[in-house]
Amino acid sequence: MDDSVRPLRVPPHVAAYADQHNVSHLMQSMLSSLLVHQPEDPIRYLIRLLQTGSVGIPKVLVLAPPDVGAHLLAKELSAELRAVHVTTESLLDDQSEPSPTEELPTDHMVGQIHQRLNEIDCFSRGWVLEGFPQTRLQALRLQQVGVIPEHVVMLETPNDVTSARNQGDPLMGDAYLRTFVWPLNDSGAQRLKEGRSQPEGRSQPEGRSQPEGQGLVKQQRYRCEVPGLCAAYQHFLKVINADQPHADVYQQALAFIRTRHRSRTPRILLLGPPGSGKSHQAALLSQEYKMVDVCCDQLLRSVAAEGSAQGEEIQSYLDAESPVPDSLVLQVLEDRLSRVDCGCRGWILHGFPCDLQQARSLQEIHPPNRVFFLEATDDVCLERITQRATDPVTGERFHGVIRPALSSEVHKRLKVRPEDQSQCVTQQLKHYRTHTAALQCVYPQAAAIDADRDPHSVFELLESRLTRV
Structure with missing residues (x-):
C-alpha cells in the first residue's frame, strides 16, 4: 500500500x-x-472558556409538534443538567399568540436567542432550548449566527396521539396526556382543565381555549418541516417516539445527552455466545452513535482481500478453514484500532477475545473501557442460528421463525451454511461456556445484558448502561 x-x-x-x-x-x-x-x-477567549468551565456544557435543543410534551421534557432536562431552560415565549417582546398561518419572526427570534444564549448564565451553565426553530430555514439562520446545539432531541407521534393530549395546567403551562403523563401532585391535577391544552411553554388565562382547528394546522405545518429539520441537525439528532410513558421518553433523552457527552471515548467490547446478537447490536450502536463497528472476522477477511503479504498469510488460514493465530489477529486489531477514526469516534469490538490469553493480550494493546456480556440461553442461540438459511438463487437470507420463505418453491431450495448446523453451533456454545468464567475475571466491571429479549429491548438496555459502565 x-x-x-x-x-x-x-x-x-x-x-x-x-x-x-x-x-x-x-x-x-x-x-x-x-x-x-x-x-x-x-x-x-480560550482562557476564559477553561477558567469558567464552559467547555463541554450542555447545549440541547428539543423539537416536537404542538402538544407532545416538549415543554415538560425540556424543563425536566434543564433541571437535571442544571442548565438554563430557554423558551421562545420568554424571549418574545409581543406576548400575543401568532396565528396558525404565521411563523415566529425569524430574524427577531434568531437575534433574541443568540443574545440570550451568550449571557453569562447560559455561557457557564449551558442551555436547553425549545420552541425554535420550527423550519429548516430558521435552523440554518441559527447556525449562521453560531447557535449550534450538541444534542437535538426530536419527539415524534402519530397525529391521532397528539389529539389525546387534551388537558393542560393553566398555571404551569405543561401539557399532559391522559394515558401516559399525569401530574405528580394533587394541586397540579386539580388545575387541569378539560379541552385542548394551550401551546406548550405558555400559560393561557383560564376561560380561554385554543381554537379547535389551530392545533391541527400547527401539527401539519410542523410535520412538513420535519425532513428539513432532520437534515439540518442530522449529525447530533435523536428521534424518540413520544407515544410511550413520559418517564421512558425522559430517560431515553437523558441517556442520549449523557452518552454523546461522555467523558471518555467509547471503546466497547461485546462478549457473548454465538447467536446472542453481538453483530446486530454493534451495528445499531454504530449507526446511532457513529462509533466504528469492528467485527474481528470481517476485519480479517477484509485484510486478506487486500492482497498484502499479511493478507496472503491470513488467506492461507481461511482457505484451510483453520484458526488465524492470535499473534496475527492482534497485529490486525492493533493496526485497525489505532486509526484516527477509532481514536476520535470510539469503537465497538466483537468476535474477539474468545479466551483468557486473548483477553489479556487485548488489554495490553487497546483495553476496552466498556464491556458487555450479552447473556442468552443455549436454546435461544440454537434457534436463532440453526433456523437461518440462504436462497442460493437470489442470495436472500431467511429465518424459519422470524422471516420464513414466502413460497414452498423458495423453501425447498434454501441452504443452511455448515457453520450454522446444529452440531457445529452446539460445539461453539460449549467452547464459549468453557471460557466465560475466565473472561469475566478479566472484566470484573462488565455489565450483563439479558440477550434473550427482542433486539430492540436489548439495544435499549445497552444504551441505558453506556453512561454507567
Missing part, C-alpha cells in the same frame, strides 16, 4: 492519554466555540 494514503494511526500510549484527559472532546469544543464566536483575542 502507498504510504501517502496509509490511514493515520495513533500510538496506544497517546490514545490512552487523550482518553484519560478527554483531549479529543476538549479540543473539538474549544475549536468549535472559537470559530463560532470569532473573538478579537482568541487566546484570552
Whole structure:
C-alpha cells in the first residue's frame, strides 16, 4: 500500500492519554466555540472558556409538534443538567399568540436567542432550548449566527396521539396526556382543565381555549418541516417516539445527552455466545452513535482481500478453514484500532477475545473501557442460528421463525451454511461456556445484558448502561 494514503494511526500510549484527559472532546469544543464566536483575542477567549468551565456544557435543543410534551421534557432536562431552560415565549417582546398561518419572526427570534444564549448564565451553565426553530430555514439562520446545539432531541407521534393530549395546567403551562403523563401532585391535577391544552411553554388565562382547528394546522405545518429539520441537525439528532410513558421518553433523552457527552471515548467490547446478537447490536450502536463497528472476522477477511503479504498469510488460514493465530489477529486489531477514526469516534469490538490469553493480550494493546456480556440461553442461540438459511438463487437470507420463505418453491431450495448446523453451533456454545468464567475475571466491571429479549429491548438496555459502565 502507498504510504501517502496509509490511514493515520495513533500510538496506544497517546490514545490512552487523550482518553484519560478527554483531549479529543476538549479540543473539538474549544475549536468549535472559537470559530463560532470569532473573538478579537482568541487566546484570552480560550482562557476564559477553561477558567469558567464552559467547555463541554450542555447545549440541547428539543423539537416536537404542538402538544407532545416538549415543554415538560425540556424543563425536566434543564433541571437535571442544571442548565438554563430557554423558551421562545420568554424571549418574545409581543406576548400575543401568532396565528396558525404565521411563523415566529425569524430574524427577531434568531437575534433574541443568540443574545440570550451568550449571557453569562447560559455561557457557564449551558442551555436547553425549545420552541425554535420550527423550519429548516430558521435552523440554518441559527447556525449562521453560531447557535449550534450538541444534542437535538426530536419527539415524534402519530397525529391521532397528539389529539389525546387534551388537558393542560393553566398555571404551569405543561401539557399532559391522559394515558401516559399525569401530574405528580394533587394541586397540579386539580388545575387541569378539560379541552385542548394551550401551546406548550405558555400559560393561557383560564376561560380561554385554543381554537379547535389551530392545533391541527400547527401539527401539519410542523410535520412538513420535519425532513428539513432532520437534515439540518442530522449529525447530533435523536428521534424518540413520544407515544410511550413520559418517564421512558425522559430517560431515553437523558441517556442520549449523557452518552454523546461522555467523558471518555467509547471503546466497547461485546462478549457473548454465538447467536446472542453481538453483530446486530454493534451495528445499531454504530449507526446511532457513529462509533466504528469492528467485527474481528470481517476485519480479517477484509485484510486478506487486500492482497498484502499479511493478507496472503491470513488467506492461507481461511482457505484451510483453520484458526488465524492470535499473534496475527492482534497485529490486525492493533493496526485497525489505532486509526484516527477509532481514536476520535470510539469503537465497538466483537468476535474477539474468545479466551483468557486473548483477553489479556487485548488489554495490553487497546483495553476496552466498556464491556458487555450479552447473556442468552443455549436454546435461544440454537434457534436463532440453526433456523437461518440462504436462497442460493437470489442470495436472500431467511429465518424459519422470524422471516420464513414466502413460497414452498423458495423453501425447498434454501441452504443452511455448515457453520450454522446444529452440531457445529452446539460445539461453539460449549467452547464459549468453557471460557466465560475466565473472561469475566478479566472484566470484573462488565455489565450483563439479558440477550434473550427482542433486539430492540436489548439495544435499549445497552444504551441505558453506556453512561454507567
